[in-house]
Amino acid sequence: MPPALEQTLVVMPAFNEAASVGGVVEEVFAKLPHASVLVVDDGSTDGTRAAALAAGAMVATLPFNLGVGGAMRVGFRYALENGFQAVVQIDADGQHDPGGALAVLEGLEHADLVLGARFAGEGQYKMRGPRRWASVLLAAVLSRTSRTSLTDTTSGFRASGPRAIRLFARHYPAEYLGEPSSPSPLLRALA
Template sequence: MPASLSETLIVMPAYNEAASVGEVVTEVLNHLPGVGCLVVDDGSTDDTAATARQAGAAVAQLPFNLGVGGAMRLGFKYALSNGYRNVVQVDADGQHDPADVVKLLAGLDAADIVLGARFAGEGDYAAAGPRRWAMVVLARVLSRTAKVKLTDTTSGFRASGPRAVRLFARHYPAEYLGDTIESLVIAARAGCVVAQVPVSMRPRAAGVPSHNPIKAAVFLARVGMAVMFAFIRPNIPLREGIGERP
């Protein structure tokens, strides 16, 4: 069954994104009529929550900063409790184009998780140095785990179908990089089908990127630890699993 917008929740983790979140919410609601939109204010100290609410989003506020994984786990629980079949993660900084959400949802016809891949032939997004090396290694390792060629396993622009939503509402990892690397390992080992579609990335609507050579080297080291922890985590028992694809 094709994924519909009325059954889809856009989950937008946001930490001190008051300068951009309102415009992103407005764009999502204008481009995707009928979709639900939840902004998870991840312990912001600015007006992120008020700005998102004024733009028309539902808002959940965490008492302190948990990171993207913690915010997304809340989003999956909200989706399950409110009858949404699909969840699409969208950044609050404007880098993800809401027009590409339709492509992600179309991919759910044959997959449980669809990644918006920045290195799959569309757009001019580039990464260099240790960050790029880590992405290449991760793509190879996780492609073998998921049994499909993946080129951008750290992408935060992704859609989850009904089976993955049920799985992630209970087992979504909140650790550093858990929302990208470990979540894919958990899903693949639980039997989820993973796919990707090419997307373009846009410049941030506000703020500045956090990458520099030192942070890139730290990222490389932390990626290694994240992969190690992802694979030593026990498999989810089938009785706690996700059921058959609808």
């Protein structure tokens, strides 16, 4: 059995997404009734917080910008402390179809972490230039390391089960899509 939606927390990292976050939250509630939604508003300077609250989400507002990694760790800690069995990350810019969240959640029956790939034959998403090369390289290296065929290792659309939640609440690459003092060339290409 995949985790019940009552025990599922949707975590939405958001940085200046006032224009889209409300619509995405509403769509999540429509597609995943009974799930909880936590928007992590990461020092936005627009109306992200108000738009997310108006749509019915919980909002964690960070006093300054931590980046997506730091924001996700806030979400995982909240999930752990409140007994959620699954965390689904959905971006606030409307790039992920919340309807697809059911499919990634179902994958948790057989895995600790499920990635919703953007290059697996559905949708129109395209990457170009260094970002694409870095993504292909990462996919090749991580496919070997994990002995699984992975096409899109940096997709934000992912579901984590209880073991992954415990791990990520403690350790999560906070620099990812953040502003580290000296970003690696690979991370810079992907950001």
